[in-house]
Amino acid sequence: MPPAVRLVLASASPQRRAILEQLGVAFTVVPSDVEELTAGDPHEVAMENARRKAAAVPGDPVLGVDTLVALDGRIYGKPRDEAQARATLGVLAGRTHQVVSGVAVSPPMRTAVAVTDVTFRDLDGAWIDWYVGLGEWRGRAGGYAIQGRGAALVREIRGDYLNVVGLPVPTLLDLLPFLLQPADRGAPLR
């Protein structure tokens, strides 16, 4: 029986770790320290950042991921402060935005992009005050966490849910088809 694949996750994100644990993937964490793009075409930014992360860390295979929120072609990153969190959530309220993840696996370097449409409920000022007051916006692209209280902000999604949390699983399985069943398949990863 071939040994299980040991993936190297080039990210310090607890959400990404939790998703790999949910899937039962054997992995280690080696956070990358790369300069990330913050502006430009959302798909290109997410893919290039993922590529930089995967290229910066030794291992085989290495997984780099970058997730961002986009609306009308503009990228919404992690809010600086409460005022910016409030402003971002105000823009997203009642509308459909895109959560875009770049995924990169190397070597050899392979990349893909996943997009999930997220439609927020109609949120008045009291809802936004409630959510911002929880502090959950800190460190979150777009200022919310769908896997936390932020679930109460969302009306519906279209696409992969775990992409919104931070790691698009179907996209990962497209790039690494044998990630979950190396023994059953009797084939090495690549």
Added chain:
Amino acid sequence: MPPAVRLVLASASPQRRAILEQLGVAFTVVPSDVEELTAGDPHEVAMENARRKAAAVPGDPVLGVDTLVALDGRIYGKPRDEAQARATLGVLAGRTHQVVSGVAVSPPMRTAVAVTDVTFRDLDGAWIDWYVGLGEWRGRAGGYAIQGRGAALVREIRGDYLNVVGLPVPTLLDLLPFLLQPADRGAPLR
């Protein structure tokens, strides 16, 4: 400041408890013991079962929920055994099914239905063997748990994710708009 609402959840489902905890809702659990419909129109079955659960338990407000999987108008319940789990997953593979939840809140009795479309990846026999072998199909409508390893079976969804886990949050908030912010709103629940 009015006291927080204390919801009574008429369900023994650990998934529903986890969702209410994720939202920060104060609640108690009083499982209902009612006879459930298992055949008929999926929307009507889910709504009627939810109504029966909410009506069977004392409290104010009481929440009853029933979640089922439907494809081509047929209801897929909890598989009896591995063979039935394998057969159900084989039917769902590569196709889009509906997860239908009835939600009932009382008194007075108010009901709603939530539907999420779930599209499975193209799964060959090896994938189905892998998943069935995990045992996660046990006790799950449709034979899978999207919040577990079953995430690897799903290509995309359209609608509310937590409905697929077992409790449609936007629908619950439509029925109980003040569930999360009774103090901020300065209004009683009803």
